[in-house]
Each structure stands twice: as C-alpha cells, then as structure tokens.
Amino acid sequence: MKSFLYSFFSTLLLFPIYSYANDSFSVEIEALTLVMEKYSNTLLEDNKTDKNKPSYMAYKQDECNAKVEITEKTGLQITTMESFEVNVCKKEIYRTTN
Numbered sequence: 832m833k834s835f836l837y838s839f840f841s842t843l844l845l846f847p848i849y850s851y852a853n854d855s856f857s858v859e860i861e862a863l864t865l866v867m868e869k870y871s872n873t874l875l876e877d878n879k880t881d882k883n884k885p886s887y888m889a890y891k892q893d894e895c896n897a898k899v900e901i902t903e904k905t906g907l908q909i910t911t912m913e914s915f916e917v918n919v920c921k922k923e924i925y926r927t928t929n
Contacts, residue, residue, distance in 0.1 A: 856891075859889035860889075863889050863899060865919070866915050870913070870915075886901070887900075889917075900915075
C-alpha cells in the first residue's frame with residue numbers, strides 16, 4: 832500500500848514539470864511545424880538521390896521569433912542547407928541567405 836501511495840504522489844509531482852517544459856519550448860515547436868509544413872516536400876524532392884534526411888534545429892530569439900536551420904550531415908561534416916527566420920505570432924516565414 833505504501834509503495835502504491837509513493838508511486839502515485841511521485842507521478843503527480845512530475846506532471847507540472849512536463850507541462851512547464853511544453854510551455855518553454857512552444858515557440859520552437861511552432862516554428863519547426865510551420866517550416867516543415869511549408870518546405871519539407873520541396874527539400875525532400877531536392878535530395879531524392881541522397882539517403883540522408885535533413886535535420887531541423889530551432890533557436891528561440893524571443894516570445895514570437897525563432898530561427899530554424901535545416902542541416903545535412905555527410906560523414907563528419909555538417910552543412911546548413913537552408914535557414915529561416917520565423918515569426919510565430921504572425922505565422923510568417925522569411926528565408927535568410929547564408
């Protein structure tokens with residue numbers, strides 16, 4: 832009975848931490864979702880010959896803006912294929928030049 836109570840209360844303590852983690856990364860998640868919805872098909876068509884899939888990385892700048900980089904790993908070298916500035920509040924995506 833004690834072990835059940837300990838496991839129950841320890842599980843309840845983890846739920847607020849889980850919800851806080853989602854709130855703190857919401858800008859990055861939304862930015863990645865917007866970029867993937869708009870550009871994932873064109874990037875995959877460009878790389879049909881390669882077996883490597885692109886990797887997406889988001890960097891939060893403030894509450895509405897994030898930078899998304901799409902990289903590709905070839906051996907030990909990591910190259911940036913595309914870079915985007917995303918405004919999550921306005922749902923706008925700007926492609927940046929390297």
